[in-house]
Amino acid sequence: MVSILITAGPTREHLDDVRFLSNASSGRMGIALTDAALAAGHEVTLVLGPVELEPPRGATVEHVESALAMQAAAERAFDGCDVAIAAAAVADWRPAVRSAGKPPKQEGTATIELVPNPDIVAGLAARKGRRVVVGFALESTAAGIAAAVARGRKKLQQKQLDAVVVNLHDTIGSSAAECVLCRADGADETVPRQDKQSVARRIVAMAVDLWRRRQAT
């Protein structure tokens, strides 16, 4: 049994009590990863952004809203984990200022100042020791699949990840590959389009295999 930290869902970065910046992540991949890990007999801590889906029973779930809250929860959980799989779609920026309440609508144009959010998975990988850290990258295939995979592999190297799941979002709805698993050891595995449950099982198996091989060395 391996202890796995999974982050999932979007984050919300509030301008005030009502308005926020976010993205359309449903949390489905992170929840599928959690199901797959539990079914394989592992222990899961799920750090989950705001989603409508119910998290699986059997996981320890921490509900968070902002990237900063997700980072704090993930850093805390990582101390007791062997593997981290960061499937959350963390907002890249947050408003520099959060206003109280719901300020009334103003006439005319407005400006929001944004500051960058921390790179949560890179922060985990920077202090991973013998643990395994897997990230996700959503890459456009506008310049071709090879270029998208190359960008994913560059992120893997910069962030010191053990593997990165490159999601090829332009190929969704086509019969082409849906994602490519890039490993730090140089191997690339193309995963044909299939349901998220099957993809999730493959990702969990790869991450646990990387961890087992590292413990054996």
Add this chain to the structure above:
Amino acid sequence: MVSILITAGPTREHLDDVRFLSNASSGRMGIALTDAALAAGHEVTLVLGPVELEPPRGATVEHVESALAMQAAAERAFDGCDVAIAAAAVADWRPAVRSAGKPPKQEGTATIELVPNPDIVAGLAARKGRRVVVGFALESTAAGIAAAVARGRKKLQQKQLDAVVVNLHDTIGSSAAECVLCRADGADETVPRQDKQSVARRIVAMAVDLWRRRQAT
């Protein structure tokens, strides 16, 4: 049988293909209004922003994402309706520019320029003729309930609405009133906190009653 246009849910105002500005509206009140109107034998066109909930069978549903798309769909549907109930939580602003694809994260701070979205319910009310238009206002009770209701009533007058449902969001979770129905004829009706289905039935009944009385004059 009365023909009712209902807007519901949030809108999403995209910065690019992935990132957007929005709010946490679930669409539950608009869907409860739709259920109540259908159960009372009325015809419903539901213009629905992006929500996880399934819209009720029996309504004509138009799915939209942005405020501009919601406005276009609502304006179109309003031509054939007797009553409009605008329960959607429309974003006040949208980014001045929508970038293509998913631009990579930049180092350092960033700025978003925002332009005001149209006031959809005010646009409907401005050309309503003998139709009835009901709006919603989410008001803080930080300065007291009377001040919140006064702000709601001011919106009613400015937008030429027939009624406005003032949601007192600070009282959610308390035993105090959840909303106040303010009518253009000067009547205020305090609706104690109760499930959204009951509140929705009350709002639909009030709107249809206003419409019937107007046709009788």
